[in-house]
Amino acid sequence: MPSPNKTVSAPSTVDRIQTEIDRAIQRNLKGFGYLGSPAPVVGLTPKTLLHRRGTLSLYHYKPTASEVFRVPILLVMATTNKAFIFDLTPGQSLIEYLLGRGYDVYVMDWNPPTGEERYLRLENYVLDFIPDCLQRVQMHSGIEDVTLIGYCMGGVLSTIYATLHAEGPLKNLVCFTTPINFRKMELFQAWTDARHFDVDRFVDSVGIIQPDMIMAGFDMLRPAGRLVGQVRLWDNLWNDEYVKAYRMMDRWGAETLPVAGEYFRQTVKDLMQKNGLYEGTLSVGGKLVNLQNIKVPLLHFLAAHDHIVPPECGKPLIERAGSQDKEEVILPGGHVSLVAGANAIKRMWPKLDQWLERRST
Amino acid sequence: MTSTINLDPFEMWRQVVTKLEGGMNSLANSGMSSEQFTRAAHQFSQISTGLQQTFEKALDGYFKALNLPSRKDIVDLAETLQRLEEKVDMLLPIEVREPFENRPLRTRQPSTPKNATTKPATKQPQGGG
Numbered sequence: 001m002p003s004p005n006k007t008v009s010a011p012s013t014v015d016r017i018q019t020e021i022d023r024a025i026q027r028n029l030k031g032f033g034y035l036g037s038p039a040p041v042v043g044l045t046p047k048t049l050l051h052r053r054g055t056l057s058l059y060h061y062k063p064t065a066s067e068v069f070r071v072p073i074l075l076v077m078a079t080t081n082k083a084f085i086f087d088l089t090p091g092q093s094l095i096e097y098l099l100g101r102g103y104d105v106y107v108m109d110w111n112p113p114t115g116e117e118r119y120l121r122l123e124n125y126v127l128d129f130i131p132d133c134l135q136r137v138q139m140h141s142g143i144e145d146v147t148l149i150g151y152c153m154g155g156v157l158s159t160i161y162a163t164l165h166a167e168g169p170l171k172n173l174v175c176f177t178t179p180i181n182f183r184k185m186e187l188f189q190a191w192t193d194a195r196h197f198d199v200d201r202f203v204d205s206v207g208i209i210q211p212d213m214i215m216a217g218f219d220m221l222r223p224a225g226r227l228v229g230q231v232r233l234w235d236n237l238w239n240d241e242y243v244k245a246y247r248m249m250d251r252w253g254a255e256t257l258p259v260a261g262e263y264f265r266q267t268v269k270d271l272m273q274k275n276g277l278y279e280g281t282l283s284v285g286g287k288l289v290n291l292q293n294i295k296v297p298l299l300h301f302l303a304a305h306d307h308i309v310p311p312e313c314g315k316p317l318i319e320r321a322g323s324q325d326k327e328e329v330i331l332p333g334g335h336v337s338l339v340a341g342a343n344a345i346k347r348m349w350p351k352l353d354q355w356l357e358r359r360s361t
Numbered sequence: 362m363t364s365t366i367n368l369d370p371f372e373m374w375r376q377v378v379t380k381l382e383g384g385m386n387s388l389a390n391s392g393m394s395s396e397q398f399t400r401a402a403h404q405f406s407q408i409s410t411g412l413q414q415t416f417e418k419a420l421d422g423y424f425k426a427l428n429l430p431s432r433k434d435i436v437d438l439a440e441t442l443q444r445l446e447e448k449v450d451m452l453l454p455i456e457v458r459e460p461f462e463n464r465p466l467r468t469r470q471p472s473t474p475k476n477a478t479t480k481p482a483t484k485q486p487q488g489g490g
Contacts, residue, residue, distance in 0.1 A: 020371050048459050052447045063465050070467040102469045114440045115433075140455065143467065190394045196403045205410055220393060224385035231378055357471040 026238035034237065040247045043084035045096050050106070051136055055113040055120065055260070058106065058133045059083075060140060061095055065102040069360035071171045072104040072141045074133060076154035079125070079263070080214050082255050083109035085151075085340050088248045094339060094349060101353045103360065106137045108154070113260045118207040120260035122160070122270075127285045130161045134169060145171035147360065151339060152177050152309065153267075156277065159317065160284055163293040172359050174299045174352065175317060176339055177309045180291070181278040182271050184313035187221055192272040199268045203261040211256040218256075221307050249336065278316055291320040298326040299355050301348060303338040327355065 011019070051058040075095075077083035086107065087093040098105050108129065113120060130148075137146050148170055150158030155178030162173050183189060191197065203209075219226060229246070236242040276282030282289040298321050302311045311330055318328040329351055333343045392398055424431045430438075 016369055016371065048455075049447075049450065050455065052451070054444075060459065062459075065469070066465050067469045068465045068467055069469045104465075104467070115437065141467075187390060187394055190396075190399050191402070193396075193399055196396070196400045198403075198407075201407075202410070205414060221390070222386050223389040223393075224382045228378060228382040235375065235378075361470060 023238040027234070030237050030240075030243070031234075034243060039251050040089070040244060042089060042248055042251065043087045044090060045087050045093055045099070047107075050140060051133070052111075053132075054117050055111050056129050056133070057109045057111060058136055059109060061099055061105040061107070063104055064096075064099040068102050068104045069357065070143060071145055071147055071360040072106060072137055072143055073098065073147045073149060073356070073360075074137050075105065075107045076130065076148065076150040076158050077107065077109050078152035078154045079110055079157070080153065080211075080257055080259060081110075081252065082257065083107050085252050085336065088252075088340055089244070092245075092248075092340065092342075092345065094344070097345075097349050098353070101357070103356070104141060106133070106140075108133050110257055112258050113208060115208070118261045121262045122157075122266050123285045125157045125263070126160045126164065130157060131165070138169065145169050147172040147174065147356065149174040150176070150178060152179070152335070156180075156271070159291070159294070160277070160282070160289050162296065163289050163291060164284065164287055166293045166295050170296045172297045172299070172356070173294065173323075174301075174356070175314075176301045177303055177306055177314060177335055178300065178317055179271075179277075179309045179313045180316040180320075181313050182275050183278070184310055185272075185308075188217070188272060191217070191220075192268045194273050197268070199265055203265045207261050209259040209261060209264045211258050214259065215253070215256045218253075218308065249340075252336075291317065292322040294321040294323055296323060297359050298323040299352070300326075300328045301338060301352070302328065302330045303333045303335055304330050305333060306335045306338070308335040325359075 046062040047059045048062070049057060050060050075083065075086060077086070087095040090096060095105055095107070134146055134148075138144060146169055148158045148162065150156070150173075155175035158173060159175060159178060159180075162170055179185060192199070233243070233246050236246075270276040270282050274281060277289060277291075280288065280290055298318065300314060300317050302309070302314045304311060315328065318326050329348075331338060331343070331347050331351075333341060333347075337343055338348055393402075421431055421433075
């Protein structure tokens with residue numbers, strides 16, 4: 001029985017109807033504003049472009065703390081999306097949070113690959129772009145060791161880099177929702193089945209994989225998602241915060257990047273079809289990628305309700321890495337809300353700070 | 362313990378939407394993981410890619426005959442311009458764009474000792490202290 005002292009009176013039916021009528025009015029008023037308003041501004045944290053080379057951009061964010069940790073952080077964004085997911089808006093920005101907590105932050109962001117860059121391979125990302133950016137971070141910060149943080153495919157690239165450069169200069173490796181056992185991405189497995197999908201023919205004919213196809217792949221994982229998202233948006237049009245958050249995420253999704261054909265071919269053949277990262281058969285630049293070679297402190301965040309990289313897909317990273325100091329954290333949330341949602345602010349960011357601060361001096 | 366039944370029709374409608382979403386997603390996913398679907402989807406994709414390429418080829422020839430730039434030509438030109446623009450932006454040395462003396466000291470220490478169990482930091486410190 002409920003305690004009499006704790007009884008909370010439920011709103012009466014009349015009150016509820018009144019609330020819904022108010023919301024309906026607001027919905028109609030704000031709906032017109034929504035249709036006519038420009039796209040939300042994102043990525044406002046002050047930054048300097050340190051280097052740009054075709055698809056690659058390296059940014060340094062202006063520190064906000066008067067004293068920072070010795071070891072700088074280099075974030076590696078997933079190759080299919082823009083890095084402003086780390087910096088959506090003041091108060092909802094991982095970068096702003098890290099700067100506030102006293103870290104020196106650099107970000108590797110991606111631009112649409114040019115026609116000439118259709119031949120970029122995993123080797124270009126792992127053996128050229130990441131080492132080049134690390135060297136620039138070292139020179140710019142004056143510090144030898146760097147913490148590498150990779151998100152999704154950015155995590156895969158960072159992981160492969162770490163296995164092939166056990167001698168340094170990595171201080172720590174942090175991965176967000178990074179797939180290792182691609183067999184657990186069941187729908188992607190079905191769609192890239194070599195018996196039906198001739199990836200060579202496809203890549204040879206298109207050169208660069210257009211964002212429409214990548215977005216369609218993600219949308220097909222949750223076919224009702226877009227429609228229900230629109231219904232929920234309509235339902236919440238009265239709520240400015242909800243609309244703002246929806247529009248920022250919608251903009252991020254809409255700005256999905258094209259992908260270099262050769263890189264896509266390798267991803268499908270070596271990672272999806274052969275499951276090379278998990279099986280230990282992946283070779284990059286003539287060297288076998290062995291997760292055992294990772295020796296630096298390692299932290300892996302996984303999202304319990306991730307429909308793109310389910311936890312089982314990412315778990316082998318911690319199981320197989322050779323690091324003595326390693327930790328896996330599974331948090332409630334999805335693939336994106338893990339790093340950028342309201343829950344990220346409450347759960348993931350504080351945990352990341354807590355782990356990093358003791359390893360950044 | 363008592364179980365409460367929510368009779369709020371608006372809330373019930375929202376719950377129905379959520380359940381419907383889950384149901385539609387799992388139903389569609391089970392269909393899309395089948396071999397038949399994958400085969401049909403790839404056949405469709407091959408045909409549409411082929412058609413698109415044929416169309417683009419024809420259009421390219423048409424523009425060439427009219428001595429007009431194609432969309433691809435304009436995109437290539439825009440990419441070249443963007444590359445030049447970025448190079449111009451970066452002509453100024455980094456020491457000028459980010460003066461070294463304005464950088465903070467790298468002496469920050471963890472707020473908690475190494476072996477202590479820390480409470481997650483939920484607030485940003487003011488002034489980075």
